[in-house]
Amino acid sequence: MTDKLQKVLANHGVGSRREMERWIEQGRISVDGNIATLGDRVDATAQIRVDGHLLSRTTEEPVCRVLMYNKPEGELCTRDDPEGRPTVFDRLPAISQGRWIAVGRLDINTSGLLLFTNDGELANRLMHPRCRIEREYAVRIFGEVTGKSLKKLKEGVQLEDGMAKFTTIKPRPSDEDTMNNWYNVTLEEGRNREVRRLWESQDCQVSRLIRVRYGPVELQKRLPQGAWIELALTDVNALRHIVQLPAENESMVDDRQTKLDHARLSRMRRSVKKHKVRKERAHQRRQF
Numbered sequence: 001m002t003d004k005l006q007k008v009l010a011n012h013g014v015g016s017r018r019e020m021e022r023w024i025e026q027g028r029i030s031v032d033g034n035i036a037t038l039g040d041r042v043d044a045t046a047q048i049r050v051d052g053h054l055l056s057r058t059t060e061e062p063v064c065r066v067l068m069y070n071k072p073e074g075e076l077c078t079r080d081d082p083e084g085r086p087t088v089f090d091r092l093p094a095i096s097q098g099r100w101i102a103v104g105r106l107d108i109n110t111s112g113l114l115l116f117t118n119d120g121e122l123a124n125r126l127m128h129p130r131c132r133i134e135r136e137y138a139v140r141i142f143g144e145v146t147g148k149s150l151k152k153l154k155e156g157v158q159l160e161d162g163m164a165k166f167t168t169i170k171p172r173p174s175d176e177d178t179m180n181n182w183y184n185v186t187l188e189e190g191r192n193r194e195v196r197r198l199w200e201s202q203d204c205q206v207s208r209l210i211r212v213r214y215g216p217v218e219l220q221k222r223l224p225q226g227a228w229i230e231l232a233l234t235d236v237n238a239l240r241h242i243v244q245l246p247a248e249n250e251s252m253v254d255d256r257q258t259k260l261d262h263a264r265l266s267r268m269r270r271s272v273k274k275h276k277v278r279k280e281r282a283h284q285r286r287q288f
Contacts (some may be wrong), residue, residue, distance in 0.1 A: 001043065001044075002041035002042060002043045003041060003042065004039075004040075004041055005020070005024065005029065005031065005036055005040045005042050005048070006020040006021050006024065006038075007121065008042055008048070008057075009023075009029070009048070009050070009055070009120065010119075010120025010121050010123070010124060011119070011120055011121055011133050012055060012062075012097075012098055012099060012120070013062065013095075013098015013099050013119070013120060014050060014055070014098065014099065014120065014126065015099075015101055015120060016101055016120050016123045016124045016126075017120060017121070017124040018124065019101075019122070019151060020136070021038060022222075024036050024037065024038050024040075025038060025048075028050060028051050029048065029049070029050055030048070030049045030052075030274060031047070031048055031049075032046055032047050032267065033047075034153065035187075040225070044057070060086065061098045062098060062118060063238055063248065064112055064117065064118065064119040064120075064122060064240070064248050065095075065118050065119075065230060065236070066115060066116070066117045066118060066119075066122075066230070066235070066236050066239060067093075067100065067111075067115065067116040067117070067228045067229070067230055067231070067232040067267065068113065068114075068115060068219070068220065068223065068228060068229055068230075068242065069088060069091075069114045069115070069116060069215065069227075069228040070111070070113065070220075070223045070224065070225050070226065070227055070228070071088055071106055071110075071111050071112060071113075071114045071225070071226075072111055072209075072226050073108070073109055073110070073111045073224040074086065074108060074109075075087060075088050075090075075108065076088070076108055077102055077105040077107075077114070078203060083287075088102065088114060088170045089102075091226060091228065092116060092228060092286075093228075094261075095118055095204040097118070098119070098120075099104070099118065100116040101116060101117055101118065101123040102114060102115075102116055102118060102121055102123075103115040103116065103118075103123050103126045103214065104126070104135075104190075104214070105190075106211060107192075107193055107196075109209070110209045110210070110211065111209070111210050111211075111225065112137070112209075112210040112211035112212055112214060112219055113211045113213065113214055113217070113218075113219035114140075114211070115214055115217065115239075116228075121245065122239065122240060122243065122245060125243035125244075125245065126214075126215065126239065126243055127190065128136060129189055131242070131243050132188040132189070133154060133188065133214065133215045133242065133243075134186050134187070134188050134211065134213075134215060135155055135186065135187060135188075135190060135211060135214055135215075136184060136185070136186045136211070136212050136213035137184070137185050137195050137209060137210060137211050137212065137231070138172070138182060138183075138184055138208075138209075138210045138212050139182070139183050139185055139206055139208070139209050139210075140180050140181070140186075140200065140206070140207045140208040140209075141180070141181045141183065141199060141204050141205065141206060142179060142180055142204075142205040142206075142207045143179065143180075143181075143204065143205060144181075145181055145183075145202075145204055149202040149203075149204065150169055152200060152202060153165060153166050153169060153185075153198055153199070153201075154166055154167075157198055157201045157202075159191075159197055159198070159201065160161040160192075161191060164191065164194055164197070164198055165187070165216075166185045166186060166187050166198065167186045167187055167188060168184075168185065168186045169183055169184075169185050170184045170185075171183055173268055174186055180207065184212070189264060195209060196209065214238060215238075215240070215242055216235075216238045216239065216242065216267070217231070217235060217239065224263070233248060236248055241281050
């Protein structure tokens with residue numbers, strides 16, 4: 001039995017299928033000593049090397065894991081930045097098999113929910129346009145938004161890479177001044193800067209953008225920026241279900257890591273709270 005090379009690589013957590021296809025085109029993958037090409041299929045005995053390093057192909061299927069990360073503004077969705085800027089991978093936990101794969105991207109000025117998984121097939125399906133996974137964003141618009149603009153954004157706007165639209169647009173209450181208006185918007189694709197470009201097409205200035213939901217997974221309100229937690233089995237299987245992947249078996253999942261994540265989260269919350277108290281005290285001293 002053989003499988004497509006990019007599928008095997010993705011299943012072993014090397015990266016998503018699309019990323020693996022790019023690596024194959026770049027000549028970074030070899031099979032049994034020969035540079036791989038797109039379309040290659042491999043069996044269980046094939047020796048696969050990635051950048052010259054032999055891929056360990058254990059017979060035991062790795063357990064699918066998913067992290068929820070609350071991305072702050074200023075972090076890049078890349079593994080390495082030549083300028084040394086912080087990336088979303090910097091704070092993630094070490095993983096014994098495979099590596100963390102980001103499900104989609106957020107630009108440097110966008111914050112909020114970012115999912116990571118060690119399952120390349122799950123990542124690929126969650127990002128693929130045919131699966132139409134709904135994303136929800138909270139967006140702050142500076143200035144007046146007309147009813148005509150809102151209608152146009154729901155009907156569809158011609159962008160440079162094709163038609164785009166919001167599935168829903170819902171105003172949300174805000175304690176801020178009247179020059180800012182908050183909306184929750186949803187769309188079923190994740191093109192580069194799509195939310196911002198849609199609003200900009202109507203001459204609306206986006207002053208803040210936060211992703212609050214990806215498919216059935218909502219960003220936990222008590223999760224501090226820069227913190228992560230591991231999703232429970234029920235949430236992992238909810239993601240797998242919407243992209244037609246089989247559910248993970250409960251007996252395969254060790255809950256020790258989840259307990260560690262919650263303990264780590266508690267420490268981070270205490271640290272964030274102490275930092276806020278120190279800032280408030282320093283501010284009070286400056287006033288006097």
